[in-house]
Amino acid sequence: MVLEEPDTPYYTLTKRLIDTVSENTLCTVGVNFGFVSMLHGSKKLAEYAGQGRHVSWLTFTTDADPELAASVEAGEDLGSFLWSIYVKGPVEANLLQLIAAHPQCTFQLTLHPEALSEEIAVRLAALPNVMPSIYLTEPCLTPAAKKAFSLLTQNHMLSAAFLWLDSVQASKAPEPGWLEELSDFTPVCVCSRKPGMTLQQSEDLRKQIWANRLHGNGRLFLIDLESDLRAINQRLPDRVSCEVRPAMQADMPLCL
Numbered sequence: 001m002v003l004e005e006p007d008t009p010y011y012t013l014t015k016r017l018i019d020t021v022s023e024n025t026l027c028t029v030g031v032n033f034g035f036v037s038m039l040h041g042s043k044k045l046a047e048y049a050g051q052g053r054h055v056s057w058l059t060f061t062t063d064a065d066p067e068l069a070a071s072v073e074a075g076e077d078l079g080s081f082l083w084s085i086y087v088k089g090p091v092e093a094n095l096l097q098l099i100a101a102h103p104q105c106t107f108q109l110t111l112h113p114e115a116l117s118e119e120i121a122v123r124l125a126a127l128p129n130v131m132p133s134i135y136l137t138e139p140c141l142t143p144a145a146k147k148a149f150s151l152l153t154q155n156h157m158l159s160a161a162f163l164w165l166d167s168v169q170a171s172k173a174p175e176p177g178w179l180e181e182l183s184d185f186t187p188v189c190v191c192s193r194k195p196g197m198t199l200q201q202s203e204d205l206r207k208q209i210w211a212n213r214l215h216g217n218g219r220l221f222l223i224d225l226e227s228d229l230r231a232i233n234q235r236l237p238d239r240v241s242c243e244v245r246p247a248m249q250a251d252m253p254l255c256l
Helices: 009-020 023-050 068-078 093-101 118-125 143-154 167-172 176-183 199-215 225-234
Strands: 055-062 082-087 106-111 130-136 160-165 188-193 221-224 240-244
Touching (some): 009 199, 023 068, 023 082, 023 240, 055 068, 160 167, 188 199, 199 221, 221 225, 225 240
Parallel strands (some): 082 106, 106 130, 130 160, 188 221
């Protein structure tokens, strides 16, 4: 229904992505996510789910996960091609090598701003199957965050901001002034909830995010991690869902 409107914000967003993100990255991520993961992968996953096995179309973990490389390898055989990886420290060469070795997978990396040097930005830009997100500890752009977003833009990467929100921050995150500032640096913002947020606060956040999607100016697309994943999982076969690997600790954000 939204796409039928002539002034829908999604057309503005699409034009921005085409103008700023490399064609190779847009095509690779689009094919890997839409076809390899959601169509081809989901069919394979459904077969294993029919055998009573729990399988994941999206896996959350960290770059320190000792079984990451083996799990990515095994995941391709099962039909799992989408990985969300929290990078707590510097971006190591073995992670870049892993991404390069699995071109059909999509890797979403959540990075601290300080981890993104000019050299790392160039090396990430050479990998069209990666989507870097800059981790913001609050709805605020620090000088380090601005520099990180600028490096991603200069290298024509498909980037995002990642906000892990507590109950106080959740009320500030959808404020128009803040979102307008953020939209100058990135086309996407992922919002996720810290433990302890009440059901009412969570629902208020969801409604604000959806209102922005429908009536925003199209320069910034908001993702509501928990509710969006819930909606996707409900449309997948039984026993096919997301997985949070044990390597994720309590002080680490979930990241898409």
